[in-house]
Amino acid sequence: MAETLEAVKDRISEQYLGKAGIHAVGIRRSANSITVYIQPTNDSTQQDTLESLRRDASPYGVVTRDAVPAKFA
Amino acid sequence: MATGSLQNEPPVTRERLAQAKDVLSRELLSARFPAAAHLPMLHAIRQVSLMSMTCPPELMEQETLRVHAVLRDAPPLVHAVGVGRKISGGQRTATPAVRIYVTHKVEARRLAASEKIPEMVNGVPTDVIVAPPALFLQQSSSTCTQNRTSSIRPLIGGISTSHTAGDTGTIGYFCTSTDPNDSASDVFVLSNCHIYGNWEAAQIGDDLLQPGAGDGGNRAGRIAGFQREVTLLFGGAQNEVDAAIGKLDGGIGYKAEICSIGRVSGTAQAAEDDEVAKHGRTTGYTEGVVDDELIDFIMLPNNSNSYIQFRNQMRIIPRSPDYTAIAKEGDSGSLVVKKNEHEATGLLHSAAIDGSYAYASHIDKVLSQLRIALL
Numbered sequence: 001m002a003e004t005l006e007a008v009k010d011r012i013s014e015q016y017l018g019k020a021g022i023h024a025v026g027i028r029r030s031a032n033s034i035t036v037y038i039q040p041t042n043d044s045t046q047q048d049t050l051e052s053l054r055r056d057a058s059p060y061g062v063v064t065r066d067a068v069p070a071k072f073a
Numbered sequence: 074m075a076t077g078s079l080q081n082e083p084p085v086t087r088e089r090l091a092q093a094k095d096v097l098s099r100e101l102l103s104a105r106f107p108a109a110a111h112l113p114m115l116h117a118i119r120q121v122s123l124m125s126m127t128c129p130p131e132l133m134e135q136e137t138l139r140v141h142a143v144l145r146d147a148p149p150l151v152h153a154v155g156v157g158r159k160i161s162g163g164q165r166t167a168t169p170a171v172r173i174y175v176t177h178k179v180e181a182r183r184l185a186a187s188e189k190i191p192e193m194v195n196g197v198p199t200d201v202i203v204a205p206p207a208l209f210l211q212q213s214s215s216t217c218t219q220n221r222t223s224s225i226r227p228l229i230g231g232i233s234t235s236h237t238a239g240d241t242g243t244i245g246y247f248c249t250s251t252d253p254n255d256s257a258s259d260v261f262v263l264s265n266c267h268i269y270g271n272w273e274a275a276q277i278g279d280d281l282l283q284p285g286a287g288d289g290g291n292r293a294g295r296i297a298g299f300q301r302e303v304t305l306l307f308g309g310a311q312n313e314v315d316a317a318i319g320k321l322d323g324g325i326g327y328k329a330e331i332c333s334i335g336r337v338s339g340t341a342q343a344a345e346d347d348e349v350a351k352h353g354r355t356t357g358y359t360e361g362v363v364d365d366e367l368i369d370f371i372m373l374p375n376n377s378n379s380y381i382q383f384r385n386q387m388r389i390i391p392r393s394p395d396y397t398a399i400a401k402e403g404d405s406g407s408l409v410v411k412k413n414e415h416e417a418t419g420l421l422h423s424a425a426i427d428g429s430y431a432y433a434s435h436i437d438k439v440l441s442q443l444r445i446a447l448l
Binding site for chain 2: 006009010013017018023024025026027028029030035037067068069070071072073
C-alpha cells in the first residue's frame with residue numbers, strides 16, 4: 001500500500017528539516033505534492049540535497065519555494 | 074394625481090397629519106416587512122462602518138460598492154415614518170406630507186402592488202425620502218482597532234497583552250477550563266506560551282497585562298494571573314501548539330468577541346485554501362488564505378541560541394490583493410477564524426518578518442492540550 005502524502009511529509013520532514021537551508025516542509029493536497037521552503041544559500045550541496053529529497057518523496061512531486069524563516073510574532 | 078386629490082381635500086390639519094403618519098407607520102414598519110429582511114442591509118452597512126477605520130481607500134471603495142449591491146437587491150426598506158414639508162425637486166415646498174424614509178428607491182414596475190407606497194393617505198400626500206437607517210451608537214469595533222495598543226475595558230480579543238516580563242502579543246479569546254481541578258465558573262484569557270509563559274519562568278498568578286508591557290502596560294493594568302501553558306520544547310523535540318492561559322481577575326470585564334470580527338461561532342478544522350481572518354495587536358484586522366494545512370518548520374527565536382521545531386501547523390498567506398501582510402511581531406496570540414463563518418481554526422504564533430506568511434497552531438490541539446473550551 002502506497003504511503004499517504006502526510007506520511008511522506010512526516011518522513012521527509014524528519015530527514016531533511018534543518019538541512020541545506022530547508023526550514024519548512026508541508027503538503028499541497030491540490031497538487032498532490034510535498035512543499036519545501038528554502039532559505040537560499042551559497043551552499044553547493046543544496047541542489048544535491050534537493051535532488052535526494054525529490055527521490056525520497058517519489059511518487060509524490062516536490063514543489064520548492066524560497067522563503068525567509070519565521071520568527072515568533 | 075396626488076396634487077389634484079389634495080386640491081379637493083380639506084386643509085391638512087396637524088391632527089390629520091398625525092393620523093396619516095400613524096396609519097403608514099403601522100402598515101409599513103410593523104407589518105409590511107419582516108425584521109429578517111433588514112439583516113442583509115444592516116450587515117452590509119455594519120461592514121462598511123467597521124472597515125472605514127482600517128481599510129485602505131481602494132478597499133473601502135470596494136466595500137461601499139458591495140453595500141450598494143446589497144441595497145440594490147434588497148426589498149424596498151422603509152425604516153422610518155414621520156411628517157414634514159414635502160420635498161420636490163430638491164426644494165422644500167409648503168405642502169405638509171407624511172414622510173416615508175427608505176434605504177433606496179425601486180422602480181415602480183419592480184414593486185408588487187402591496188409594496189407600493191400610496192401617493193395619498195387619508196387625504197395627506199406622502200413623500201418618499203432616501204436616507205440611511207439609524208444605528209445604535211456604541212463603542213464600535215473600529216474604536217477597539219484604533220486603540221488596540223491602549224487600555225481597553227471591557228477586554229476584547231485582538232488587543233495588546235503580555236506577561237509583565239514577556240514579549241507583547243495579542244489576546245486571542247476567552248475560554249473556560251475543562252480541567253476538573255479548575256472552577257467551571259472561572260474565565261480565562263488565551264494567548265501564546267511565548268507571550269504569557271515568560272520563557273518557562275512564569276509562575277501561577279504572575280501578572281498578565283493589558284496593554285502589554287511593550288505598549289506601556291504595567292501592574293496597574295493587570296487583567297489576569299498566569300494559569301498554565303503548553304511548554305515549548307527546544308532542540309529536536311516537536312511542538313504542536315504555542316498556547317497559554319491566564320485566569321481573569323474578578324471585576325475585569327470582557328466581551329467574548331474579537332475586535333472587528335465579533336463573536337466566535339464554534340471551531341472548525343482548517344483546510345487548504347480556506348479563507349481566514351484575524352485581528353492582532355500590530356496589523357489589526359487582516360484576511361488570509363490557508364496555504365498549507367500540515368506544515369512542519371524550524372526557527373531560531375530571537376532570544377535563543379537553540380532551534381525550536383513545530384509539527385503540523387497551518388501556514389497562512391495574506392489574501393491578495395487587499396492585504397500584503399497577514400501578521401507581524403506583536404500579533405502572536407491572535408485567534409484565526411474562518412473569514413465568513415467566524416469559526417475558530419487556529420492560534421497564530423509566528424510569522425515572516427515582512428508578514429508575507431504566518432504560522433498558527435490548529436485550534437483542536439490548542440483546546441485539548443491546554444484543557445480549555447472557547448466561550
